[in-house]
Amino acid sequence: MLIILDEETLLKAVGDRNVVKKQNATIYDVANRVGVSLATVSRVVNGNKNVRDSTKEKVLKAIDELGYQPNAVARGLASKKSTTIGIVMPDVTNLYYAELTRGINDVANMYHYDVLLTNTDDDPVRDVLAINSLESKQVDGIIFMGNELDQGVRKTIDALNIPVVLAGCVDAQQKLPSVNIDYIDAFYEITASLLRHGHENVALVMGSLDEAINRDYRLAGYTKALNEVGRQVDEKLLFTTGRDYQKTLELAPKVVASGATAMIVYDDVVAVALLNYLHDHHFDLPGQMELVTSNDTNYSIISRPQLTSIAQPKYDIGAVAMRMLTKLMNNEDLKEQAVKLPHTIVQRQTTHELN
Amino acid sequence: MLIILDEETLLKAVGDRNVVKKQNATIYDVANRVGVSLATVSRVVNGNKNVRDSTKEKVLKAIDELGYQPNAVARGLASKKSTTIGIVMPDVTNLYYAELTRGINDVANMYHYDVLLTNTDDDPVRDVLAINSLESKQVDGIIFMGNELDQGVRKTIDALNIPVVLAGCVDAQQKLPSVNIDYIDAFYEITASLLRHGHENVALVMGSLDEAINRDYRLAGYTKALNEVGRQVDEKLLFTTGRDYQKTLELAPKVVASGATAMIVYDDVVAVALLNYLHDHHFDLPGQMELVTSNDTNYSIISRPQLTSIAQPKYDIGAVAMRMLTKLMNNEDLKEQAVKLPHTIVQRQTTHELN
DNA sequence: ATGAAAGCGCTAACAT
DNA sequence: ATGTTAGCGCTTTCAT
DSSP: OOOOOOHHHHHHHHSOTTTSOOOOOOHHHHHHHHTOOHHHHHHHHTTOSOSOHHHHHHHHHHHHHHTOOOOHHHHHHHHSOOSEEEEEESOTTSHHHHHHHHHHHHHHHHTTOEEEEEEOTTOHHHHHHHHHHHHHTTOSEEEEOSSOOOHHHHHHHHTOSSOEEEESOOOTTOOSOEEEEOHHHHHHHHHHHHHHTTOSOEEEEESOTTSHIIIIIIHHHHHHHHHHTTOOOOGGGEEEOOSOHHHHHHHHHHHHHTTOSEEEESOHHHHHHHHHHHHHTTOOTTTTOEEEESSOOHHHHHSSSOOEEEEOOHHHHHHHHHHHHHHHHTTOOOSOSEEEEOOEEEOOSSSSOOO | OOOOOOHHHHHHHHSOTTTSOOOOOOHHHHHHHHTOOHHHHHHHHTTOSOSOHHHHHHHHHHHHHHTOOOOHHHHHHHHSOOSEEEEEESOTTSHHHHHHHHHHHHHHHHTTOEEEEEEOTTOHHHHHHHHHHHHHTTOSEEEEOSSOOOHHHHHHHHTOSSOEEEESOOOTTOOSOEEEEOHHHHHHHHHHHHHHTTOSOEEEEESOTTSHIIIIIIHHHHHHHHHHTTOOOOGGGEEEOOSOHHHHHHHHHHHHHTTOSEEEESOHHHHHHHHHHHHHTTOOTTTTOEEEESSOOHHHHHSSSOOEEEEOOHHHHHHHHHHHHHHHHTTOOOSOSEEEEOOEEEOOSSSSOOO
């Protein structure tokens, strides 16, 4: 005769609760122990009002005794909600994205979402793969970060049945909800400031001009400031490079050779490489060269001299993006589609007094 | 009469495929379209050999036409595998942990796992909460990083039915699989080196002595080197602080006041704060003060002078930990429980020649 | 206030 | 080689 032991009996038989891994109890076990139906247990777990206080207590007690934890996967299948969101980003080890991620994570946890994280190294193919994978995992929403909204990525997102919010990533077509600073404004302001210092040659160091954020935003702001004082963009002062310390070190002499006496840089890692090149070649900053960076990560405080920077509320960009996503996942309307958070210019040691 | 349209008919009726979001096809839809059973479709999706080539092709074709993507949640419920792992870590914005995370992520993706990420800010309570949450999401394994394996965390992990690997986190009790450098050795070596330079007072700056990694590893290595030359630890030269730039700036004068002429620091953010304090107070490094840091993140290259550092193979620690986890999830045995990856000492500008 | 029962989309025996 | 069927653990109508 086959004897089937239930968990409790088994534990007693073994004598020591700690020897046996707890065999995860199901909602069924809880219902059985209390003598109610699954539905009732489900109701108390989900905070449904329609449960008598006395039974609710009994259920809660049983849950505690059994160490019952709802199985989120089963719940997800039944409810079609996974309480999980996905992040698609270039690289966690880039401080800028790491800070955005932190903001996203904190707000996500606040709303009891877990976060699936994927690094795609700015590769559009991997972006698409990542989004598809997240979709198959039934995430309730996605936050997309990255330099560029590639055509394929856009199509993939359009075909999705779940909301997507861009963070630190512009949508030139203004279709997807996004959170950023006003890049045009920021680059306009800082260029204008530098121009007022009397520079003839202000270099702009950014990412690929194939990307809208460089072409239509950073460069646009820079151009606007130049045009305003009746000047044209000199292509010799435009430089593009990836977010790589070593590669930028190689670019540095070219920037210097361009005759620039001031430079505006789009990423802190790049700016620090430039700074260190100048430092190691005994340049006087800001005397011989003024330098402004863009993201105000720890790098700009840690470097010597400290970097003057366009400051983005990085954590907040992530946090606000996630907050917007929760609304979308809740089918609420958004007040604004393209949120622009305020930026500032933090004056440090690589520029003269800015105004 | 009610007419129920299938997706295809609907799309044709609408006329433009792009107007309608694709209603996710199920395995059932695929089976129907081909005229086979669910099981057959499931087999081709899962690469089961028992399918005739011709039917396999037909199924593949239908999958393509329908844009079918398996529902990972349903699959997870049925198979009891989520192909998802969890990471519990202090803070993504700390470069050290970010690099480990990157290593974990890359190997995870290589094995087709997705990664759920939680920041717990070194709070044991949040560690436990995070682990429980991951468990309810049915992750197949967990990688735990952090300063300390708190008692509660340990109990929670012990009660788990899924494998856990520690990365950049020591288990003083040697029970859980882990990947680290040999901290004792590393701190012994660097202390001995500095002692050979003739220093009377070598300060050690680390995290809380309540944590085993500081007490039993970093301090132990330091002590060993001192003892070896017949000296005792002077408590006045021991400093503890969190990984915070500003707070360390406040600690800096105390370290200087201790009379130390050399210091060994456990974290790069902390080391950079100390360095900048010294720099801003016109100390000559390494002339008046030698300084060694521990993690060899970007900070040590970016700072001026560049920091001499104990170098950890951070990415590899993450990668190896994840590789071990895949084995455990696959019920394979581990050759070693406590893997120690080789460290090096990278000589830069804050120390004299090391030997 | 509570229960019964039908799925959610899939995997995995088992049968053929 | 393919189909049938019974779950996986839960939510959610619909009854009562």
